[in-house]
Amino acid sequence: MRYAMAIDTKKCVGCSDCVVACQTENNVPHGYCRDWIVENVSGAYPIVEIELRSERCNHCENAPCVRCCPTGASHTVEGGIVMVTHDECIGCGACIQSCPYDARYSHPDGYVDKCTFCQHRLEKGQNTACVDVCPTKCLHFGDIEDPYSDVSLALKNRSWKVLAPEAGTKPQLYFLT
Amino acid sequence: MKEELFISGRDIPNIDPFLNIWHWQIPLYLYLGGIAAGIMFFAGLFTIMGKEKEMATTVKWAPFLVPIALVLGLFALFLDLKHEMYFWRLYTTVRMGSPMSWGAWTLMLVTPLSMIWSATYLKEAVPNWNWKFKLIEQTIGFFTKKRREMAWAMMFLAVVLGVYTGILLSAFNARPLWNTSILGPLFLVSGLSTGLATIIWMSKNKTERRIMSQIDIVLIAVELFLIVHLFMGFLSATAVQVEAAELFLGGQFTVTFWVFVVILGLAFPAVLEILELRGFHIPIWIPALLILFGGLVFRFVMVEAGQITRYLY
Numbered sequence: 001m002r003y004a005m006a007i008d009t010k011k012c013v014g015c016s017d018c019v020v021a022c023q024t025e026n027n028v029p030h031g032y033c034r035d036w037i038v039e040n041v042s043g044a045y046p047i048v049e050i051e052l053r054s055e056r057c058n059h060c061e062n063a064p065c066v067r068c069c070p071t072g073a074s075h076t077v078e079g080g081i082v083m084v085t086h087d088e089c090i091g092c093g094a095c096i097q098s099c100p101y102d103a104r105y106s107h108p109d110g111y112v113d114k115c116t117f118c119q120h121r122l123e124k125g126q127n128t129a130c131v132d133v134c135p136t137k138c139l140h141f142g143d144i145e146d147p148y149s150d151v152s153l154a155l156k157n158r159s160w161k162v163l164a165p166e167a168g169t170k171p172q173l174y175f176l177t
Numbered sequence: 178m179k180e181e182l183f184i185s186g187r188d189i190p191n192i193d194p195f196l197n198i199w200h201w202q203i204p205l206y207l208y209l210g211g212i213a214a215g216i217m218f219f220a221g222l223f224t225i226m227g228k229e230k231e232m233a234t235t236v237k238w239a240p241f242l243v244p245i246a247l248v249l250g251l252f253a254l255f256l257d258l259k260h261e262m263y264f265w266r267l268y269t270t271v272r273m274g275s276p277m278s279w280g281a282w283t284l285m286l287v288t289p290l291s292m293i294w295s296a297t298y299l300k301e302a303v304p305n306w307n308w309k310f311k312l313i314e315q316t317i318g319f320f321t322k323k324r325r326e327m328a329w330a331m332m333f334l335a336v337v338l339g340v341y342t343g344i345l346l347s348a349f350n351a352r353p354l355w356n357t358s359i360l361g362p363l364f365l366v367s368g369l370s371t372g373l374a375t376i377i378w379m380s381k382n383k384t385e386r387r388i389m390s391q392i393d394i395v396l397i398a399v400e401l402f403l404i405v406h407l408f409m410g411f412l413s414a415t416a417v418q419v420e421a422a423e424l425f426l427g428g429q430f431t432v433t434f435w436v437f438v439v440i441l442g443l444a445f446p447a448v449l450e451i452l453e454l455r456g457f458h459i460p461i462w463i464p465a466l467l468i469l470f471g472g473l474v475f476r477f478v479m480v481e482a483g484q485i486t487r488y489l490y
């Protein structure tokens with residue numbers, strides 16, 4: 001089993017609902033966030049194109065943040081979710097340096113924090129907060145090894161990309177293009 | 178074609194717009210580790226060569242600074258931690274994939290070793306020193322006989338420590354400026370050279386200083402060669418690494434790096450040392466101080482610039 005998310009860049013309107021939902025669900029301190037919106041504007045006026053991406057931790061299959069953690073606080077759990085155990089984390093910042101996506105931040109309480117794919121909700125059979133709240137239904141989540149999961153079906157007939165594949169981390173966020 | 182990125186709803190302290198999570202503590206830690214490695218390496222080397230008498234500062238006196246440097250370095254590392262009270266977690270596991278982990282363990286071995294080394298020379302430094310307890314006296318006596326074995330261990334661990342100060346950075350694939358294996362040898366050589374500068378500064382013995390200056394000139398030449406190599410590597414690599422190199426070739430770190438590190442910290446002191454060897458009268462502390470300062474700036478620049486570099490997507 002491997003959890004993954006597909007983000008439909010053609011449907012996303014950049015409303016930031018997922019950002020707020022996450023902050024509320026996970027009690028993210030004010031001024032911080034575990035997911036965010038990137039607007040990538042390319043081209044020369046008047047022919048410009050906008051790509052909207054809801055980004056978060058990629059829960060990389062080959063996660064450098066897990067490898068470089070000196071205490072084992074950063075670790076991978078079932079379904080390939082990368083988690084941080086708060087009271088094992090010494091706040092050295094090595095994992096923040098190692099993440100090509102800048103997906104981690106230093107929590108004001110000292111430990112490092114980031115997206116958990118709402119593991120506490122998955123355990124109860126629910127979806128992640130961001131997926132549930134998205135008004136355009138552009139986030140698809142599930143087990144990518146199950147061909148009938150929401151994420152697998154979303155990827156089936158669409159072209160997609162992952163971000164910075166050359167960093168070699170095997171990211172698990174798929175952006176539908 | 179022009180491309181612009183906007184990130185909305187995100188402005189995390191110390192991460193946006195540029196990563197700046199490591200401040201002065203880490204470069205200082207790397208610097209002190211490098212100096213300690215340099216002093217230990219030469220203390221070990223000249224002990225094995227049986228030159229304790231001729232090279233007294235190198236073998237006996239300079240190593241007194243090593244435990245101090247290491248403890249200060251560890252303290253700097255401690256200050257860098259944001260969740261300090263869990264510091265001990267570093268020492269409940271060994272994680273070979275994490276340079277931070279094996280570096281912390283190396284320091285755990287090196288620090289007591291350097292303390293014991295200095296303890297065996299304490300009686301020579303302070304003639305009427307008294308250990309007070311018989312057991313301590315005997316233990317120190319035992320280690321005094323084992324200096325040669327300790328010298329080998331020191332040399333080996335000094336190389337590990339010196340390389341580690343570079344590998345700590347180069348293991349981060351996500352930061353293109355750091356992600357080059359040359360950083361290991363480069364930081365090692367730089368550490369050895371700053372260690373030598375400390376010894377030269379402390380030494381009152383002309384022959385000893387002469388030998389050390391000669392070694393230092395070679396080390397500086399190697400370091401300059403490695404720096405050229407570093408940039409050649411970057412410029413022929415991927416776009417992100419070319420961009421990383423450009424920070425030093427016209428970008429915001431150009432002056433700091435080339436003036437303070439390369440010219441004032443390496444080339445100029447090497448010239449002064451050569452002139453001094455040729456018989457010109459040059460106060461020895463000038464090149465020594467320049468080398469020490471250059472080494473410090475080098476680490477600050479590398480840590481700060483590295484955090485700015487990143488993958489583009």
Ligand code: SF4
Nearest residue numbers: 057058059060065099
């Ligand atoms: S996106 Fe970053 S934090 Fe998340 S698993 Fe990958 S490397 Fe680790």
Ligand code: SF4
Nearest residue numbers: 069089090092093095
């Ligand atoms: S900051 Fe915490 S989670 Fe990150 S590498 Fe250090 S100990 Fe591990």
